[in-house]
Amino acid sequence: AQSVTQPDIHITVSEGASLELRCNYSYGATPYLFWYVQSPGQGLQLLLKYFSGDTLVQGIKGFEAEFKRSQSSFNLRKPSVHWSDAAEYFCAVGANFGNEKLTFGTGTRLTIIP
């Protein structure tokens, strides 16, 4: 069974600073990896996803993530954060072969300070 670890519960960064949120997964084959964002009081929205091919994937709102098989990681990055990026971020792993379910990490809450 697949699993996801997000080691950072809460991260605070200054507006304009760069951001990296960590995600480590466990899965026996090539995983399907997702990052979702949850703004306060809202449902989750897909930021980006990785299935295969180029290991650096671009998403919405200026986010990108890099898949590193050797490190079992799929870290989310943004070069310069905006106050509107304050939210909770969830990494998730899925799989093909008839897998109807997505496994979510516990989330990282991002606070932006002026």
Add this chain to the structure above:
Amino acid sequence: NAGVTQTPKFRVLKTGQSMTLLCAQDMNHEYMYWYRQDPGMGLRLIHYSVGEGTTAKGEVPDGYNVSRLKKQNFLLGLESAAPSQTSVYFCASSLGLAGVNEQFFGPGTRLTVL
């Protein structure tokens, strides 16, 4: 195009009471899901459906029942509410398998059981 909607947005129950949460989607998606979100635990899958008339258990199904009588609706029922069911409930839908397809989330229902 409303996407995924959930009714109600908030609810307070007393222990032992019953209620039904309604999820509706207008994207003609086959797959629908109910999650609960608790602090520090991410999203956990309660039940899901892979098509009209089908339901299946997720990670934490005990104390909940579901029905998918119409393709666009997915109902989550609590027959006898317990304080442990205090949570935020999210419905989601996807075109195909959640492990490989983007899920679209509703805004959530905040349930408190006293």
